Amino acid sequence: MKEHRVRHHGLDVSANVSILFPELDYLDRFAAARDAGFDAVESWWPFPVGVPPRAGLDAVLAALDGAGLRLTGLNFWAGDMPAGQRGMAIHAERHDELRANIELVGEVAERTGCRHFNLLYGQLAPGQSAEQAAEVAAGVFREATAAVSAFGGTVLLEPLARGLNGDYPITTVAEALAVLDLMDTEGVSLLFDTFHLGHNGEDLVAAATAHVDRIGHVQVADDPGRGEPGSGTLPLDECLDALREAGYSGRVGAEYKPTTPDTRDSFGWLA
Template sequence: MRFDVNCSILFTELPLLDRPAAAKAAGFDAVEFWWPFPEAVPPASDVEAFTEAIRDAGVQLVGLNFFAGDMPGGDRGVLSSPAHSAEFRDNVELVEMIGAATGCRSFNALYGNRIPFLDRDRQDETAVANLAFAAAAVARIGGTVLVEAVSGPQPYLLRTAADVVAVLDRVRAERGVGNLAFLADLYHLTVNGDDVTKVLAEHADRIGHVQIADAPGRHEPGSGAIDLDGHLSQLEQAGYRGWVGLEYVPSGPSGLSFEWLPRDRRANHEGNPLA
């Protein structure tokens, strides 16, 4: 398995632009980020500083979220919001540019929360159109758009693997789009009550990226009760060779939260699942 560090949730004690170097110092060769700016289209100088920080750290950017609204305020994506479609599509163009500049090819589109008083069908239709737009854009650089289920108190519209797969199938059927994949966040799936073993058995071939955290608590592996070792072994046996993003809140200092993973298994090479 190849592990990367989500620098939007780890190393938060450091300024964002210092986090790729911290991940490298901890022994990792790859990082991922949620959308790292407060706006959908930040100043060009901010984007350049971000890509330079990744390049200077000597790490690979392997995952990036599209703009997802005001995440600290409770937003979980604008993909399905008609009022934000223009903003989302402007962001897609920038994401494509960042992908071209960094070599990143996996881009996560958060579906969005339920909008009160708006018909769900209209939200879903908006999401389908925006997913097709995003997929066409990143296809120009060989990219893939990821979709995930999310837990938490927000009324996020996709809660299970079945919800996600239904969206992927609909976009493929209605728009002929092939470069979409399931982001299997094992923490979110577990917390939402999915049978993760069954999900992986049924949908391993649809998975384009994996993220992990333990539950309860969303802390590092070994802090909770999820069988992450077993799940990752199952994925490996099913042929998954993609990245596993460490997307957890450290229970102590970020550097110490990697002790579950021997340093010689943090670099970009194939290895055994958790042992």
């Protein structure tokens, strides 16, 4: 396998196959990413349930292996995302389902070498305060960390865009870091997604510079529209330069909605 085949601003780029190549069936996107020059991919949890039939998971891993790609990022199960759910960490009544998924993700970590895992926080229930939510989430974040830390894995906490993800209580870097500090758990870091943070008015360059030591992974998309870099107005080149200059050396996940019918035509920003 050829390493580091796609780089941008001195950083290695992975293709998120859950959102790129929407013109193809999910299992066909791995080979498409390889053919586009990527050596690595990341993915949301590709099933509506936390523990799918084994054949389904085996098919995903076979597509990954068949394409000769590394898996560099994976989401834990987050509920029914097409229906609008955005995580179960703050919902104690769903923790048994989430724990079963955490165990399975641990197996994926061992099998694939994947080391970054996004645990979406969840939307506040009626009457649930942000403080109560953080207390509920802390325990399951520790369990997730324990499941992947034996393989050198990191669990990620991601702020999401306001107005697009229901009553999701973490929308800024400051809010995410406050929750991480409250959890006081080793092995949990910030997922720095330029679309979500930029949509919410975060100063991307300043945040990247100030908090690079808390950032476990970076994902890139523009705003408005969540398209490829250059399709919106965010200062993405400056942000990536700031990250690199501040010492970030991890992957950048290309996690955007292509504005072109053929995803390959959206890769001009990587030239």
